[in-house]
Amino acid sequence: MDRNEIYDKVSDVLVDALGVDDDEVSPQATLTSDLGAESIDFLDIVFRLEKAFDIKIAQGELFPDNVAQNPEYVQDGKVTGKGLAELKQRMPHADFATLEQNPDVNNVAEIFTVEAIVRFVESKLSAAAS
Amino acid sequence: MRWMWIDQIVEVERGQRLVAIKNVSLAEDVVHDHFPTQPAPNGEQLDALPVMPASLLIEGMAQTAGILVGHANDFAEKVILAKINKARFTCDVFPGQTVRFEARIDRMDESGASATGQVSAYDHARQQYHDVGTVELMFSHIDQNMTGLEFPEENFVFTDNFKTLLRAAELI
Incomplete structure (x- = not known):
């Protein structure tokens, strides 16, 4: 296909x-x-x-779970460097441009x-x- | 009034298929005033034609399919109707008729399930069933999905009213 x-x-x-x-x-x-x-x-x-x-x-597998609630990955409403690395590793298919520009946790959904x-x-x- | 839109569970294939029925009665307030009729040619305003509201046929199917999804895990999950993908009805259901809800699980995993339901009605005067419509639904196992939100320990979905229904069908 x-x-x-x-x-x-x-x-x-x-x-x-x-x-x-x-x-x-x-x-x-x-x-x-x-x-x-x-x-x-x-x-x-x-x-x-x-x-x-x-x-x-x-x-x-396609959409991440248990990222936004993990304090290591999200602090003060922003995705941490560690969180971003975790997401990138778990979601190699996703598009991180918007989230990298502004790591607001609400932008996590923008990677899809x-x-x-x-x-x-x-x-x-x-x-x-x- | 109790929020029960099915009367009896009549067939069960665990995790796959469940059939429930509901007898629609003129004594139920919901069938009245649903569709006011047009004035007759002589100007007379006739009473509303009593019909079963289609929204409650969706609820009946949601209860049927919800029990099917809950039964698959012995009612350990809190099964919440999360989405009505599609609901299409081709005719009304009238008092005196028996509605038959047949629900099938299409897909199911830890997070929830999708189900398709066929609604038909038995017309006692004609002694036959006819198709009424199709409903496609999605259910969420909320404890598995809304991470970070706490829900009460007890299963508030399958409450005492439902337990009566489930016990009658020997599902619990």
Whole structure:
């Protein structure tokens, strides 16, 4: 499956899960700010990606859990250097540009762009194939 | 009034499928005044046509599917309706009819579950079921998701009212 096919399928998943129009979905669009995703939508997206691509996604694999609540990773509402390193290590597919510019904890969700989801699926599919 | 929108659990396949029924009665306040009728040609304003509100059919399905999801883990999780992905109804349900809610789990993990439900209604006069609609739902196991928030120890989802229903079906 090439990148365009993955992108189209990811786009369909987001249209169905978030009730957005397909022209609202672009590679740079963030799930929360641009597409209006709320916390339960992340689980919905995971379930739909599993079905669409016939893959298994473990809890915390695509979207991080237990980061914002860890005082080592977040202090005074800002993601620490250690927290950022942890996120980058756990989420190699994510886009850290916004969070690096402003490590406000509310920007953690900004690392999830449509492109990041496509990269994640791509790596899962290539891991499954090898 | 009790917030119970199913009367009986009639079929269970643990972790997969659960069927519940509800008998809709003219004695229930919710069926009245739901859809006022248009004035008749002679100008007479007829009483509202009593129908079961579709929003409460969604709630009935949420209770059916919620029990299915809860039963999969022996009701250890607090199962909360988190999202209605889709709800589509093609006809109304009227007093006297029996609603049948059939819920199936599509996906489930530690964080929650997604389920699809088929709603149908039994018309006792015609002695047959007909399709009413489809509801797709998502449930959250809230203790697993809302990290950092504390919830009461006791399971406030499956309360005494539900326990009566669950006991009758021998699920607890």
